[in-house]
Amino acid sequence: MNNMKKTVNTLLILALTSVTSITFAQQATDLDTLLLQLEKGQIAQSEQNKAREAEFNSRKDQQDKMLKEAENTRDQAIALSTKLEAEFQTNELDIANKTDALNKRMGQLKELFGVLQQVAGDTRSKFQTSVVSAQIPGRGEFLDQFAQSMGSTSKLASIEEIERLWFELQREMTQTGKVHQFNREVVLADGSKVTKDIIRVGGFNLISDGKYLEYIDETGSVAELIRQPSDRYLASANELSTSNNSVVPFALDPTGGSILGLLVQAPDTQERVEQGGSVGYVILAIGLVGLLIAIERFITLFLIGNKVNRQLKESVARDDNPLGRVMLVKDNNADADTETLELKLSERILKEVPVLTSRLTIIKIISVVAPLIGLLGTVTGMINTFQAITLFGTGDPKLMAGGISQALVTTVLGLVVAIPMVFISTLLNTRSRGIINVLQQQSAGIIAERAEKGA
Template identity: 30%
Template sequence: MIKHICQILLCVICFPLLALESNHADQLIGRIATAKQQLLATQARIDQEHKQLAKQLNAQLAKLRKLRNEAKNIRRLEDEQLLNINQLEKRNQQWQNQHSYQSQLISAFEKNTQSRISNADGSINIEQIITALNKKLTPAFEQKNLIGSDNKLNTFDVIKIGPIEYAINDIEAGVVSFNINNTTPLLKQISQQDILFDDLNALKKNGNGLIHFDPTLGNADKLNQSQFSLIEYLQQGGTWAIPIVSFALAALIIGLLKAIQLSKLPSINPVTSQIIKYSNIPMSQAELKTIYGSLASNERVLFDIVQHNAISQKRDDLLLAELAKQKAHNEKYIGVITTCATVSPLLGLLGTVSGMIHTFMMMNIFGSGDASVVSGGISQALITTELGLIVAIPALIVSALLTKRVKNFQSSIESLALHLSKLEINQSEQAYG
């Protein structure tokens, strides 16, 4: 009973407290919402004031920069009043150099863009520059007369995209190119003729089309047209190419003949050489016959000298004379190959010097404005140097190989001759040979 009374008293006391706490919570939520709105309003006001202050600051900074420039100009004018005549002349020269440099830049721009942006008085029309650039950025079809694939002059619709010009008519399409010896433009058809025709036709009608672009900017065509055959290449070398080619033919013929001759040289039999070296007693006729049969023809000549002459200075002299004779025979005409290898680059250098002299004479007469003319003359002058090196390098290699072959053979046969010079023969028996 007491427990129930306590629960009732507790409910009577706590209910007003809970109601009071709920009212306080609603008031707090209302205050938080009001404070949040005030905060947002304050932030918006601060942002607005910040923007206004930033505008005012930028305006003041612009005025400050203007005043600084004016102060700089005033200071420069005051300083110029104190300059002497030499300093004024130096500054005037700097301004003239700057003006010349700017004029060169403008001229180069006009040449590259094929447009006129400077007036007669040297001033620049910026609007004209913008118009010219916009025209290049938005190309359009123009009618031109070209030489078609039938070698006849026909009218084509031509559009220039960058450095490449594309042409199309009702029959064919292609790329506009120029011959080296002809200034008349002509149509060059590409391998994918049908695709290019459809693309150019769509570009002409709708203004949209996928065009095949040459990544070499037309230089591939120029490179193909500048290729020469061997005869034309030699003709480009001029008069000095004739003796270089003559030396090349001489070195080639002699090299082949000497290679055939030296390839037929027999190899020294090491067994026979060892038998002769370690023989301490006079050899009989049977032994001589065995050794004689194992020798080659040029070795038998040395053996005949040994058979018919006892160990003496005379035998050694005859052996040395025979070795010198065989060496001279093997080395014959190898020096001509070496001479060809030495003289050919000198002739090439002489031809280059002659071509350079001719090029400079042409520059003196016609000027050096066209770099292609100068570079073309220099490239032709260097052809003789290239020909000389082409002849000299293989000739030196062939001469070195042949000389090495002769030295190896000569070393072997000299070793055999040295052993033969000490060979004792039984003079009581008849010599074999």
């Protein structure tokens, strides 16, 4: 390595000498001048070399000084690292000893703090669905902080925090047994916000203006239910809203909203009819026609029956009722023999029977056809259900709900129409048959009276 450095230095000197010689050779005009210039060049070169050596030596001393400073810094860092490592090991042992001592001193308190953390979490979940939070907001923030702090091993619950948790539990139980009225903003079903008086029934329900409300924990708001339960529940809510510190019956939800949510999802009568589809509307239309006919027949037979009963009490025949017209046959055929009179009376009764039994057959047909149309809707709904199963499988029941609803609703509608029609048809037939029997009895009496006179 040293030989290589010497060789490089020699080559550099030779190169510098050659360059200097060439430069002087270009400027010199004779040998003496050339010799003189060469001598001057050697002197100048020696001076430059000395300056370079002096500069190199001065920098070498500076570098040695910097090296010593770096070595001192390194030694100091090593010493500090050794010291810190020793302190770290000492602290680790100290922490382990103190942790062990803390665990021994805490004993069963550690289990207590675990129970407190669990209770705080459960209480927070309860407050999320409790309607009491609509009146007393901000209770969940403390419970969240308390549960998080209890999850840390570096912090234990203080007496104040434990008492606050106790207070929140006690307040929830106390408010659950009270009916309280307060004022706050309510989000209506149309999205508008109005400040209203709200009645809180324990920890079960919120009502305002006879309507049920719900508490939304995510937004901390109170909203009116888009769909309200049936009228009998709304009647109790309205009665409570208008009561003046009196005891009134009220339909409360002990689950805090779960049962109420199911009630509002239940379809009403109109929605059930709509589930029947076109077949259901056909059944209702037929039932309406039968009902109109039945009303007309009831009114007609009732009026005819009253006139017949009045005619039974009178001896003078009137032509405004079937019995009077039958009696007029006797008066108009006073000279006829018994057989002729009998035939005339039978003819008159046969003319009155169609009026008394008119359109009763239609009611009877409706009572028979309505269940058959309901059965048609049932078959159609089941076909739709099986088509849905074929296309989408049985994984999602909602896809089959439409067909099943139609199948069940049309059957129900058919029975709802048919059963009353059967009773109505029987009553009307009985009524008309009763009037016809009166006509036949009176006709038989007239014939018997004429036969006695002829004898």
